[in-house]
Amino acid sequence: MSTIIPPRETTATPAHAKPKRERARLSEGAKQERRLAFWLIAPAVIVMIAVTGYPLVYAVILSLERYNLELPQDVKFIGFANYGAVLTSQYWWQALTVTVIITVFSVGITLVLGMLLAQVLHRTVFFRGTIRTVSLIPYGIVTVAAAYSWQFAWTPSEGYLSALFNNSAPLTSQVQAIAVIIVAEIWKTTPFMALLLLAGLSLVPDDLLRAARVDGATSWQAFTRITLPLMKPAILVALLFRTLDSFRIFDNIFILTSGNNGTASVSTLGYDNLFNALNLGIGSAIAILIFICVAIIAVVFILGFGTAAPGSSAGKR
Amino acid sequence: MAALSGRQRAGWATTNVVVILLVLIPVAWLLSLSLKAPSAVTDPSFWPAQWTWGNYSGILTSAQFLRPLLNSIGIGLISTFISVVLASMAAYAIARLSFPGKSVLVGLALLIAMFPLIALVTPLFTIERALGLFNTWFGLIIPYVAFGLPLGIYTLSAFFREIPWELEKAAKMDGASPFQAFTMVIAPLAAPGMVTTAILVFLACWNDFLLAISFTSTIASRTAPAAMEYFSGGSVFTTPTGPISAAAVVITIPIIIFVLFFQRRIVAGLTSGAVKG
Numbered sequence: 001m002s003t004i005i006p007p008r009e010t011t012a013t014p015a016h017a018k019p020k021r022e023r024a025r026l027s028e029g030a031k032q033e034r035r036l037a038f039w040l041i042a043p044a045v046i047v048m049i050a051v052t053g054y055p056l057v058y059a060v061i062l063s064l065e066r067y068n069l070e071l072p073q074d075v076k077f078i079g080f081a082n083y084g085a086v087l088t089s090q091y092w093w094q095a096l097t098v099t100v101i102i103t104v105f106s107v108g109i110t111l112v113l114g115m116l117l118a119q120v121l122h123r124t125v126f127f128r129g130t131i132r133t134v135s136l137i138p139y140g141i142v143t144v145a146a147a148y149s150w151q152f153a154w155t156p157s158e159g160y161l162s163a164l165f166n167n168s169a170p171l172t173s174q175v176q177a178i179a180v181i182i183v184a185e186i187w188k189t190t191p192f193m194a195l196l197l198l199a200g201l202s203l204v205p206d207d208l209l210r211a212a213r214v215d216g217a218t219s220w221q222a223f224t225r226i227t228l229p230l231m232k233p234a235i236l237v238a239l240l241f242r243t244l245d246s247f248r249i250f251d252n253i254f255i256l257t258s259g260n261n262g263t264a265s266v267s268t269l270g271y272d273n274l275f276n277a278l279n280l281g282i283g284s285a286i287a288i289l290i291f292i293c294v295a296i297i298a299v300v301f302i303l304g305f306g307t308a309a310p311g312s313s314a315g316k317r
Numbered sequence: 318m319a320a321l322s323g324r325q326r327a328g329w330a331t332t333n334v335v336v337i338l339l340v341l342i343p344v345a346w347l348l349s350l351s352l353k354a355p356s357a358v359t360d361p362s363f364w365p366a367q368w369t370w371g372n373y374s375g376i377l378t379s380a381q382f383l384r385p386l387l388n389s390i391g392i393g394l395i396s397t398f399i400s401v402v403l404a405s406m407a408a409y410a411i412a413r414l415s416f417p418g419k420s421v422l423v424g425l426a427l428l429i430a431m432f433p434l435i436a437l438v439t440p441l442f443t444i445e446r447a448l449g450l451f452n453t454w455f456g457l458i459i460p461y462v463a464f465g466l467p468l469g470i471y472t473l474s475a476f477f478r479e480i481p482w483e484l485e486k487a488a489k490m491d492g493a494s495p496f497q498a499f500t501m502v503i504a505p506l507a508a509p510g511m512v513t514t515a516i517l518v519f520l521a522c523w524n525d526f527l528l529a530i531s532f533t534s535t536i537a538s539r540t541a542p543a544a545m546e547y548f549s550g551g552s553v554f555t556t557p558t559g560p561i562s563a564a565a566v567v568i569t570i571p572i573i574i575f576v577l578f579f580q581r582r583i584v585a586g587l588t589s590g591a592v593k594g
Contacts, residue, residue: 137340
């Protein structure tokens, strides 16, 4: 992975290589190359913009309207009233708090466990292949299938985990249900985190760690002073991906609690307003607010990244 | 590695066993539930006392599961095929051609990869109803392609950059036609990256739940993960634990097979675009 060259250097454009004399003809060639490139990217760009850009604009318009599917004749422009209704509702703030708590805990714990798992995958001496294969299963398994496993395990008088904990019913209490949701998220996403970190870990030269040992550093010192700083870009990318992914949590909550007992996330709240209340206006306002939250998280991370931001991959790496 | 002490060996063995158990217990629990007789569901012991295939024969003869399974496979394959073709074209342009706006394209792909799906559900639901795409295969294929593309473009452009493209020129010098140079030299080199990308995109489509429950209303287009919600139990008040578990096992089997056969490819694909030093 470390051998990837920036695209501008690999694109052996004839224009760079040939002498100036042929410039007119070559710029014709460059033009042709450009045209070919645009034809090649056009279908992908059109699909991506048609499915995300246009609906996003449409969502903004819907969010400014009173639009309930049960009263389709009563559609009216009402300005920011939907946003006012959402932002003064305790359900929104509760859902946002729950989402932030789930994101912070699941991403934080996943980072630590993912780092441990990456170390195991990197260093283990037996069954390396087996353990790598097995640890990919949670990444690949359908989230809904795994969520059912957790739900049934915590159902009183049916599940093994409930039986283990004195026949408790954690999914009916807010704090315990959120803890179960966090555990389900961690189980599902630790392998992905570990793989991203493993790629960063393999860039840390073993010689450097050995040299540190010879100089008398403990393993912990070698880890914090050498491994962590060298892995910083990999850690930041992994954290960004996981944080944004966790913030839009839906599947696990939908299956485990349906958002009952104060466990709704912003995504399940938006879904309920659309499909249960059939309120397109409020649902769209929630959607736009979620989009703004995600944009803020992304900007904060990318400012933190500096030049290591994934967006700059086309430039220097 | 030969110099490991007995204690180190024991330590690694324990660690490995712990990791394997943590991963496998929730999966084994689903398998166990799917094999429990309906009367034994209220027995919380981990393994069934009595084994039965009844849950499997039940769901595999019911249109309520078979049709969604077919939908999942069909929608997944079509979405994957279109995504990989379109993403390959775009990734080729990114890796090989110089054109203005390249970094904008990469940025756009990244932006869409991070998009909060729920923000699109409301407008797309309205648009799909207006266009008659609601509750059809294409109503899911179109958004799946749009969200498969960023993943595909990102992974494939990383793969394509590593292909030694000079070989194409060398083949032409040796007398190969451009078509031969492409099919006999470049295509075999590009194939592994495309297979990897196809697996990742297919897994993403197979896993989707939010779009699947939002844009479908009957088994005509509902996918397997969404259909499990609608299984019926023995009575209105009992959860159909056995059938749901059996269905969960059935939709997990292809994943385990993929992982067993394509482990290296999946790892390479997941880490290619995302992490470089």
